[in-house]
Amino acid sequence: MHRVKVPALARVMPLDPQESQHLRVLRLRVGAQVQVFDGEGGEARATVIRLDEGGAMLELGERVENDRETPQPVTLAVALLKGDKLSDVVRAATELGVARVQLLQTRYADVPEIGDAKLVRLRRVAAEASKQSRRAVTPDVLAPIPVSKLVLDGQGFLAHPGSAARVTDSLDWSAPVTFVSGPEGGFSDAEVAALTASGFVSVTLGPRILRAETAPLALLGAVAATGV
Incomplete structure (x- = not known):
């Protein structure tokens, strides 16, 4: 599942131009499932609800536990x-x-x-x-x-x-x-x-x-x- 970096986990998440272009290059479509993370430890599944030349938008799904971090920073x-x-x-x-x-x-x-x-x-x-x-x-x-x-x-x-x-x-x-x-x-x-x-x-x-x-x-x- 493709992973997407977002500024924050929210109910609806617009993507920046670089991430939007990446999804178009991958030929994803509305309804496709991706995994999003905020860089601060939060991770979840999301659904593409918009993907066109004007940009991309995701809808937040269920949270995902990530066990890939060290016990202490x-x-x-x-x-x-x-x-x-x-x-x-x-x-x-x-x-x-x-x-x-x-x-x-x-x-x-x-x-x-x-x-x-x-x-x-x-x-x-x-x-x-x-x-x-x-x-x-x-x-x-x-x-x-x-x-x-x-x-x-x-x-x-x-x-x-x-x-x-x-x-x-x-x-x-x-x-x-x-x-x-x-x-x-x-x-x-x-x-x-x-x-x-x-x-x-x-x-x-x-x-x-x-x-x-x-x-x-x-x-x-x-x-x-x-x-x-």
């Missing part, structure tokens, strides 16, 4: 990366269950800042990935902040070469979880010290050195492999 805090690497990370992180992506400005970041257009594009990537992976939650992609401004809420883990601890050894789901991953040049000693002092636990990603776009996905993949 997961935040991925990741350093700014150049090119399309951030898009790749956001897409895969969404598939792996994160609730939000917090972009970080770090000393050795590949780029110092990103523009508004890039941020909008990353949010679009997250929306498409949540639809593809059949999630009811679309992760928010938050504007970059200095790593020194990152506040720990719940349990936090820092991917850092040379660490001995493994994330699965101490992860529990009694509170929200934040995973932190650095740039290609790694975090500075001062940044690691500050994160550790804030309560983040340094963890290993294995004996090999991973690229900056691979490390956060290895970290999330280790958690996803536990079945949550």
Whole structure:
């Protein structure tokens, strides 16, 4: 069943031009059944009640339970990366269950800042990935902040070469979880010290050195492999 992202679940839901065009490309007709989700955890079945050149409209049906979210929200805090690497990370992180992506400005970041257009594009990537992976939650992609401004809420883990601890050894789901991953040049000693002092636990990603776009996905993949 085709899935459609809507701003909110309501009795009658008009679709934006992009979603309307997508339904026309699929050659759906009035009366067709689709599944809608609002990106905030709400999901339901719906019926197409209008579909023409002027747009599309859906009528809300029965709610659907979605069991594809982690027991507690997961935040991925990741350093700014150049090119399309951030898009790749956001897409895969969404598939792996994160609730939000917090972009970080770090000393050795590949780029110092990103523009508004890039941020909008990353949010679009997250929306498409949540639809593809059949999630009811679309992760928010938050504007970059200095790593020194990152506040720990719940349990936090820092991917850092040379660490001995493994994330699965101490992860529990009694509170929200934040995973932190650095740039290609790694975090500075001062940044690691500050994160550790804030309560983040340094963890290993294995004996090999991973690229900056691979490390956060290895970290999330280790958690996803536990079945949550």
